[in-house]
Amino acid sequence: MSPINFEILAYDDTPLGPLCLRRRELLAEPGTVVTEVSLNHEFLMSSYNTASERALASVALEMVPGDGLDVLVGGLGLGYTAREALVSPRVARVTVVEFLPQVIGWLDQGLVPLAGELKADARLSVERDDVYLLLSEPPARAHDLILIDVDHSPEDRLAAANGSFYTEEGLRRAQAHLKPGGVLGVWSYAESSPFTDALRRTFREVRVEPVAFKNKFVGEVQTDWLFFARP
Secondary structure, eight states: OOOOOEEEEEEEEETTEEEEEEEEEOTTSTTOEEEEEEETTEEEEESSOOHHHHHHHHHHHHHSOSSSEEEEEEOOTTSHHHHHHHHSTTEEEEEEEESOHHHHHHHHTTOSTTHHHHHTOTTEEEEESOHHHHHHSOOSSOEEEEEEOOSSSSSSOSSGGGGGGGSHHHHHHHHTTEEEEEEEEEEESSOOHHHHHHHHHHOSEEEEEEEEEEETTTTEEEEEEEEEEEO
């Protein structure tokens, strides 16, 4: 029997708890190697199921016409939302705002699967900042798309301070960072009626898109939720 392929690529203490990047071969699919992230000893994301992270960008792009688009992505993660935006030739610039410098380091060191592709694209820049704080302040420039994939859900947040973003006041402040006709997109692992209601009281157009996928780890179909809003 061949040895199990399992490797801890990085492990650091952060203000949000212990952060771990690991790579392993799936026992159920020999030869399939996935990269996974855990934070504060809780599973955060995987390179195995990325449909909803990619749809966050692709659906938002479908909603916005034109070329030369300026995209702001909150949360680098493993880079799948940013990469999906860069796939479009209509996108001129993607700015990723990441709170944890360790995650930016993974990209710089080539530890994540998309590192080479992302680093080779001159349209991409990655900044160390708190995207929620950034969106609460007057905008330095406006964006065609703002895509947020940071918290587990509007109710299950990585930090208590993030909660202000999901309120009507927080959404109004974020809206000021959008160009006319621009779109705000937010990722969540769960549906959220309170957040949907806040969006509808703040934005002219709101779409809630479920993204279902077969999670072979648990043998069930699971659903992530995407929230889109346009002023």
